Amino acid sequence: MAASLTGLLKPWTPRVLLVRWSRYNPYYLEPEPRKEVYHIPETELTPEQKEERELKSVRPIKAATNSVTSSVFNDPVLSKFVNMMMKDGDKIIAKGIITQTLENMKRKQVEKYHKAPEGKKAEIECNPYAIFHQALENCKPVIGLASIQKGGKFYQVPIPLTDNRRRFLAMKWMITECRDNKHRRTLMYEKLSQELLAAFSKEGNVVKRKHELHKMAESNRAYAHYRWW
Amino acid sequence: MAASGGRTVGSFLWKCGNCCFNFNTVSSNLTRQVLSRQLCVSAVLHRKNLAAAGPEKFSEEFIKKQVEEFNIGKRHLANMMGEDPETFTQGDINRSIAYLFPSGLFDKKAKPLMKHPDEVFPKQRAVQWGADGRPFHFLFYTGKQSYYSLMHVSTGSLVGSRWLLKEELEELLVETISEHDYARFIQLMERLLSLPYCSVEEDFVQRYRRQLEIQSSKQQVQPLQYDQHGVAYSTGDGRRKTATGTVLLRDSGSGSISINGTNYVHYFPVLQDREQLMFPLHFMGVLGRFDMQCSVSGGGHSSQAGALRLAISRAMLSFLSEGQVETMRQAGLLTPDPRIKERKKPGQEGARRKFTWKKR
Numbered sequence: 001m002a003a004s005l006t007g008l009l010k011p012w013t014p015r016v017l018l019v020r021w022s023r024y025n026p027y028y029l030e031p032e033p034r035k036e037v038y039h040i041p042e043t044e045l046t047p048e049q050k051e052e053r054e055l056k057s058v059r060p061i062k063a064a065t066n067s068v069t070s071s072v073f074n075d076p077v078l079s080k081f082v083n084m085m086m087k088d089g090d091k092i093i094a095k096g097i098i099t100q101t102l103e104n105m106k107r108k109q110v111e112k113y114h115k116a117p118e119g120k121k122a123e124i125e126c127n128p129y130a131i132f133h134q135a136l137e138n139c140k141p142v143i144g145l146a147s148i149q150k151g152g153k154f155y156q157v158p159i160p161l162t163d164n165r166r167r168f169l170a171m172k173w174m175i176t177e178c179r180d181n182k183h184r185r186t187l188m189y190e191k192l193s194q195e196l197l198a199a200f201s202k203e204g205n206v207v208k209r210k211h212e213l214h215k216m217a218e219s220n221r222a223y224a225h226y227r228w229w
Numbered sequence: 230m231a232a233s234g235g236r237t238v239g240s241f242l243w244k245c246g247n248c249c250f251n252f253n254t255v256s257s258n259l260t261r262q263v264l265s266r267q268l269c270v271s272a273v274l275h276r277k278n279l280a281a282a283g284p285e286k287f288s289e290e291f292i293k294k295q296v297e298e299f300n301i302g303k304r305h306l307a308n309m310m311g312e313d314p315e316t317f318t319q320g321d322i323n324r325s326i327a328y329l330f331p332s333g334l335f336d337k338k339a340k341p342l343m344k345h346p347d348e349v350f351p352k353q354r355a356v357q358w359g360a361d362g363r364p365f366h367f368l369f370y371t372g373k374q375s376y377y378s379l380m381h382v383s384t385g386s387l388v389g390s391r392w393l394l395k396e397e398l399e400e401l402l403v404e405t406i407s408e409h410d411y412a413r414f415i416q417l418m419e420r421l422l423s424l425p426y427c428s429v430e431e432d433f434v435q436r437y438r439r440q441l442e443i444q445s446s447k448q449q450v451q452p453l454q455y456d457q458h459g460v461a462y463s464t465g466d467g468r469r470k471t472a473t474g475t476v477l478l479r480d481s482g483s484g485s486i487s488i489n490g491t492n493y494v495h496y497f498p499v500l501q502d503r504e505q506l507m508f509p510l511h512f513m514g515v516l517g518r519f520d521m522q523c524s525v526s527g528g529g530h531s532s533q534a535g536a537l538r539l540a541i542s543r544a545m546l547s548f549l550s551e552g553q554v555e556t557m558r559q560a561g562l563l564t565p566d567p568r569i570k571e572r573k574k575p576g577q578e579g580a581r582r583k584f585t586w587k588k589r
Contacts, residue, residue: 011567011569012567022568023567023568023569024567028564031559031560031561031564032559032560032561033508033512033560033561035512035514038556038559038560051388054388054389055388055389056559057389057443057444057445057555058388058389058441058442058443058444059444060444060564061444061558061559061561061564062561062564063539063561063562063564063565063566063567064508064560064561064562066501066505066531066534066535067501068561069504069505069507069508069511070508070511070512070560071504071507071508071511074504091501092499095500095501
């Protein structure tokens, strides 16, 4: 009895090696590194949260990854963006680019703020994290296309996208846009800050690409019933 | 009333049956049963469920006032009858009322009555919806919310327990069971739990479940040690990939960290590694409290930082309470990271990368 349960708590290799497997037994739960979650008093928890807490107290928890901290500056979306921008595992350079981008955005916005008349000052957003999140939201497509084979021909069928897929597409478009369509002499952080500010005000190439995808999906509406899921 | 009516009708039919032919007795018995049943049913239909009739006719303050008046009246009655107000039971009240207000009426319900308002006024439900018109109970629109929620009462928390293992079940039954038998047993027990009214069999189900142990009790917390100046200190060690680190945590209070003799800012020029060192301290809110002397070897800069983070968390355990140990565990600080470099496989260039595919 004890043997078979402690077997669940060791580093693990599955019997059948799937393509995506991890060294943790599926019995382990994800960690919660944020501080404020643990300061909610007992009375303000919903029954689901109480049950989740009970479950967490009997199950082993995975270790927190290297890029995760309880600090207020830790942003999961930003970490994902840094990882996507990383080449050959060089996170130091990717993180450096992002930091420079955020600084650049802040400088531009503050400059705009000081030049603006009194009435318009309140509308200018100076927080680079807020700009980043809003820009990413503006780039996320609502509907996507899938290539489905029917009767020998391939049709582009409009399909709904999951949240993860939407976020991934927005980030991917942003990064490819900044890598390809820039002058040889402009640096990455400069181009990225320009694109993010443009996306924040719903202009720029990335938002245009999103609109094109939407138009394609709208034009292929007739094939929507080819989707079977 | 209805029963006596049924009996008179039944006796009448019986007489008819006796007068008539013998083979009609069967049908007349049936008709007697049918008729008597119908009479019983019709009497039940007239008796309405007053409680479920409609929204409350009596407000809460009204009922409270009635209860107060009843209690005062009870004491007055006891005084009138010359008895002790403290030990005046309902039977005494009934006898006193029958004595003081003799009634020649036959119907018991028409006679004067003094009962507790809870027995007189029907039980009623409070208003089922809030100010926005949204009902409180999720089964409100079934019409019979209490009934349906009763039908689906689930057993008490199953979160902290597990089913018996095959070996345990064999031990319990003193018989050998095959794997198929065991799988069937688990399937049937799960089916039992999914049916409504399963809480009735809670005892039966709990006999075949074992409590899971609380994980945080498995943490080995070293007791605190004190050096010659009376300052508390503790050690911890941790490993990540191929890096090993040890930490000496001292409770002096300046927040200085030295790693292998050098300052941590010089040893870890990357921000992410320094953040990893600070993670357990920031999480518990003790950033400036401890002095640390660390030594680390092996691996790269990230794995060294991870090893030191685990070592710091383990050393901190001696300074923390039980609840804090549990929160640290749930934040993922106390689990050693089992991820290692995946091995290279034969026939492939790396762990995942295959050789270039050549058509011919």
